[in-house]
Amino acid sequence: MSAGYRSMGGVAHAPGRLARTLILGLVGGIFAVPILAMIEFTLRRGLVGGYDFHRWTDLIQGGLTGEYRPVLVALGNSVGLAVGTVLIILVLLVPTMLLVHIRFPRMRRLLEIVCILPISIPAIVLVVGLAPVFSVVARVFGSGVWSLAFAYGITVLPFAYRAIQSNLDGVDVRTLSEAARTLGAGWGSVLLRVLVPNLRRGILAGAFIAVAVVLGEFTIASLLNRVNLQTALVVVGKNDPYTAVILSLVALFVAFLLLIMIGRLGSERRPAAPTSPVAPTTTATPIAPTAPTGDRP
Numbered sequence: 001m002s003a004g005y006r007s008m009g010g011v012a013h014a015p016g017r018l019a020r021t022l023i024l025g026l027v028g029g030i031f032a033v034p035i036l037a038m039i040e041f042t043l044r045r046g047l048v049g050g051y052d053f054h055r056w057t058d059l060i061q062g063g064l065t066g067e068y069r070p071v072l073v074a075l076g077n078s079v080g081l082a083v084g085t086v087l088i089i090l091v092l093l094v095p096t097m098l099l100v101h102i103r104f105p106r107m108r109r110l111l112e113i114v115c116i117l118p119i120s121i122p123a124i125v126l127v128v129g130l131a132p133v134f135s136v137v138a139r140v141f142g143s144g145v146w147s148l149a150f151a152y153g154i155t156v157l158p159f160a161y162r163a164i165q166s167n168l169d170g171v172d173v174r175t176l177s178e179a180a181r182t183l184g185a186g187w188g189s190v191l192l193r194v195l196v197p198n199l200r201r202g203i204l205a206g207a208f209i210a211v212a213v214v215l216g217e218f219t220i221a222s223l224l225n226r227v228n229l230q231t232a233l234v235v236v237g238k239n240d241p242y243t244a245v246i247l248s249l250v251a252l253f254v255a256f257l258l259l260i261m262i263g264r265l266g267s268e269r270r271p272a273a274p275t276s277p278v279a280p281t282t283t284a285t286p287i288a289p290t291a292p293t294g295d296r297p
Contacts, residue, residue, distance in 0.1 A: 038248070041242070042055055042242050042245050042246050043055075055243065055246065056246060067236075068243065071232045071236055071247060073227070074227050074228055074231065074232030074233075077145045078214060078215055078228045078230075080145075080146065081149050081152055081228065082211040082215060084149030084152075084153075085153050085211075088149060089153065089156070089160045089206055089210055090203070090207075093160060093161065093164070094196070094199070096111070097111070097164060097168060098168075098173060101173055102173060102177055115158060116158045116161065116162075123219040123220055124219065126151070126155070127224060130150075130151055130224075134147060134224060145227060148221060148224065151220050152210075152213070152217065152220070155213060155217065155220070156214070159213065160207075160210055163205040163206035163209060164202040167199050167201050167202025167203075168199060171198045171199065173195055173198070176195060176198065177190050177194065180194045208259075208261055209258075211258060212258045212259065214228075215251060216230065218230035218231060218234070233247055233248055
């Protein structure tokens with residue numbers, strides 16, 4: 001048994017402090033190298049040599065105006081798509097999972113396969129399949145950027161499903177729903193006032209993951225000729241690569257904050273059990289049996 005792992009009964013359960021430090025250091029280094037390279041690139045002074053912050057200060061003082069205004073419009077599109085994708089998850093995925101879990105438990109495996117399937121399909125194949133559907137939607141409802149929310153809803157389905165399902169496995173929703181129905185609550189009250197509050201952590205985690213995926217998506221929007229944050233950064237990068245990298249760093253920082261919030265939501269804080277004073281133990285002295293007092297024959 002390696003010294004870096006804690007063991008119990010000859011079975012390794014969790015890495016020790018040294019192993020955790022090495023793993024986190026290796027993974028952190030892999031992520032830190034490209035990020036530091038991006039920061040170093042934005043601080044270069046070109047042919048003059050040296051480093052300064054004038055590109056950052058110029059972007060902050062000037063704002064996203066002029067040639068950078070399309071980035072602001074694209075950011076608004078991405079935020080709207082993120083909100084629409086989250087609504088799709090809340091309106092369609094959560095009630096469906098609860099219905100299957102309560103009424104049709106035999107269909108849980110089928111629902112899991114359907115929800116996890118999009119992660120195995122490449123984005124370009126997904127676009128080829130969605131192109132005829134989007135042509136019909138464009139003729140009936142228009143070809144606005146809002147239509148990407150349906151494609152993004154399919155893209156984030158595996159991540160949102162796993163986040164909600166992990167929380168759903170720890171809640172006895174059938175007992176809660178039966179108890180609420182016994183007390184006279186309707187199905188609307190059961191869903192909104194009983195089940196959803198118990199699944200708040202999983203729903204929020206799925207929503208934050210959906211926002212992070214939508215803000216970083218490029219392939220589907222590019223192939224369907226829609227404008228979002230990533231496609232706008234590509235256009236800006238052709239004229240001013242420094243500004244494009246700065247905006248990419250900001251978007252990456254926002255996604256990193258969302259992941260931190262997911263981690264905070266996923267960590268359960270259990271109050272420590274109150275310690276009661278130990279009562280002094282007394283040892284009972286065994287009593288010897290007494291001999292009978294009758295007369296001897």
